[in-house]
Amino acid sequence: MVKQDRAIRTRHNILTAAAKVFEERGYQAATINEILTEAGVTKGALYFHFPSKEHLAQGVLSEQDQRMPVPERTCKVQQLVDTVVLQAYGLQTDPMVRAGVRLSLDQQAQGLDRSGPFLRWSEVGTELLEKARAQGELLPHAVPAETADVLVGSFAGVQAMSQALCDYQDLLRRVSALLRHVLPSVVMPAVLAAVDITENRGGAVHAELQHLAEQQKATAG
């Protein structure tokens, strides 16, 4: 158990170091040696967990969608909104999320398959929208997979624009504007009227998750 804990910690240290180096240098220019120095682990430990630079990048890419998920909501459109705004909040506050999103947009990263996060987020969105449709929350013509793809692609660009213009200061406002523009085309008006898409939602969902995590810890301990 102790050994396993240590392996998890080492893996986490390596990924944190990789995230930092990829973010500063880009995938193409980053070297395993830089990541080694940053992580302060042995070469053997690093190669045990990640046999190549691409494995390190894929590790960072998949971290961004393995954060604690939004709790189940009765309204599936709200759950979708909460998933989106929580990711926006993570971009502002969590270096690992930031590194993963940037890496998936690194168009100079030759030989790195960057499709993973797009496809996984698309699946998450499609699943939530299909549940929303089954509950009668969507307009009749809505196609869950298409709307999910539009949201995932748009989110990637809106975050890039916010980063280029003001280093994410207006990100939550921009994401709220995106949702207010896309959702009315696919969600029943009466459902949408009860959904919170304001720019404070990201922080509220994050606080809720932290509270839940503390409760779980208290119960476990």
Place this chain on the structure above:
Amino acid sequence: MVKQDRAIRTRHNILTAAAKVFEERGYQAATINEILTEAGVTKGALYFHFPSKEHLAQGVLSEQDQRMPVPERTCKVQQLVDTVVLQAYGLQTDPMVRAGVRLSLDQQAQGLDRSGPFLRWSEVGTELLEKARAQGELLPHAVPAETADVLVGSFAGVQAMSQALCDYQDLLRRVSALLRHVLPSVVMPAVLAAVDITENRGGAVHAELQHLAEQQKATAG
């Protein structure tokens, strides 16, 4: 006149070379020497037009929004749609457009102000949407600058997703889906019903512009 022509040609050659090098290597890793070699011009000529790497990058960045504009349309929403789909078509076919868009998303480009294309496209969109509103094409609550920002940011991400997933093969379909999701939230239904947002629109607008350019050349000659 001949001298001026040559200067324009040299400047164009340098920018084409810079676009190629930036796209292959990313802003951070690219060097002026590589661009010199690719362009096949003298150091003096290059520095005369572009005194630094950032100047070269800004040159590539501003090329993407200095292509021939969409002709005036009676319906301003159609003109906006045509501007968006023409840019998508350019991404598929014009290396300079591609290099400019990728450079503006290069989050590893330290010291390069990438806000220009976002702000300029945002202005173009805002102006068209303000004209659309003046003509009664928009829903009463629409805020032109906000919708323009959503479109510009979303477009940047949708193109990145299409590039990551299939090297732009489905770009026109994805951009059409984006417009079908965003426009109903701000455009009067009767106006939208008459707007062409199909995925063939990009090619049609491009052909129209080529035809116009040929006509102009014939008149000038």
